[in-house]
Amino acid sequence: MGLNELIALLSSDTAIQIIASVVKILIILVLCLQVPPLMVWAERRAPAMMQRRKGPNRVGLFKFRLYGLLQSAADAIKLIFKEEVVPRGANKVVYHIAPIFGVFTALVVACAIPYGNDLTVFGQKISLSPIRLDVGFLFIFAISSLAVYAVTLAGWASNNKYSLLGSLRASAQMISYEIPLGMSLIPLVVIFGTLDLNKMVIAQSAYPWSWGIVKAPISFLLFLVCMFAETNRAPFDLAEGESELVAGFHTEFNSAKFAAFFLSEYVAMFVLSALAATVFFGGWQTPFIPYDTLLGLVGGMEWLAALAGFICLIIKAAFFLWVYIWVRWTLPRFRYDQLMSLGWKFMLPVGLVNLLVTTLVVAFIEHAGRN
């Protein structure tokens, strides 16, 4: 194949799209891998701040301590070079698959979040979410449900009673809260009339009074509670319950496999935070500055406007990540029966009633608008 033919092949529309999507995927994956170290650092410094102690503040680069920012990098390196101990009697295949499941679900879902409006590159429209589907919402739910497998398989495969108990609790909790999570977002589909996350962000516009949180406040509260339950975070961290179950489902996982579970947990938290920002807080919309005005402000340079949007989304998501830490060091742990009855007996009926009321209100408003 000659050089000219190669150039022609690479500059065809399909080739540009494929190259663009691979580049986007790699960028998002690399960015997602930066979340866990930062979050681990924040999660050590923030409680230290709340409890008036110092927290990690030594590990830095050469003479600069950087507030101990590199502590998590040091931990990651330590974990990678540790000995991998597989407990006797463990189901080897499942034991090795479980952490992969966790990492993979978290990363795949991260690719379905819209990180900005469409860009035009080489005359091609390129969307800023690596995976752009008409059924984006359903895709996110479908893949993130798979996270339960990581927990269940990990606990079951490691031949440890604590692990098994932890994984049973965790999986029962995750599936129980998946129902209110799904229910809480249906009213938004009704209001905005789309399952495409990017279209939902556009429909919310730049003004906070037309964002999802104003239009569906009950949904937001339900979603917020489910966010904590789905990631097994305090106050719903019974799966870990370190005082009773050692570490729950990942008791027997050490070295890099433990790091993989850690990573997937924090990426999952980031994904849910970004989803909350996208659905309830206008996603990549810059507050009070509509996209077209923003484009005019930066002299028509689309990439600058996209960058501003991306930073907005990250700030909104970072707020929710902060809420995760904040709540963890504020609220005590729930009891298991309280957790289950909150999910099944309170959130599920509230979700259904919320859906019904939202539907009727939307229908009456639109009916009135048509006449």
Place this chain on the structure above:
Amino acid sequence: MNPYLPVLIVLLLGVGLGGILSGLAHFAGPRKPNRIKEEPYECGVPIVGEKDKMSVKFYLTAILFILFDIETVFLYLWAITFRDLGWFGIAEIIVFLIVLFGGYIYVVKRGALEWD
């Protein structure tokens, strides 16, 4: 371009990355297994009892989850076609929700959601 092509790429990359990450220590770390080290960690106490016993409650939760989750997916499909269906669709979904709620009340009354 087929919008599902990136999905395939992401799936492959995700599995690959997960595999590399969790397999790293297998190659980077030392390897000196012995009997004591490989014992399951149960707080240092000799292992007693059977492992594979679990409360039947968890099965019940799983079954209820499947029931209600399918309803949720069904509601999504209704929610996007809600404008096209008009009042007929709303009436239908109210009937559907009443039936669903009837089942839910039955489940609560039978005590399937009690944990004690």
